[in-house]
Amino acid sequence: MRADILGRPVHIPLYGEPAFGMAVLAAYGARATATLHETAGHMVGIRQVLRPDPARTARHAEPYLKLVDELERRGRLSGTLATHARFRTESR
Helix, strand or coil, X not given: CHHHHHCCCEEEECCCCHHHHHHHHHHHXXXXXXXXXXXXXXXXXXXXXXXXXXXXXXXXXHHHHHHHHHHHHCCCCCHHXXXXXXXXXXXX
């Protein structure tokens, strides 16, 4: 559902436990690699990639944008993030 709503692939990691994320951060902190992205790239394996269905993505666009508007109106989402969400949705 997340892939369809956001119109982006969702990568399911091999290990999703919070402790594994902490291990990635610890390895980065120990200077295992130059960047956190590089450390994660070496340590995190992907079990599955869920691809969005374009028809379902289109069907979710209007309700998603209404949610973004309401979250921004209530102060739960900054204007910058709301603008980004709208742009990503409209540029699909």
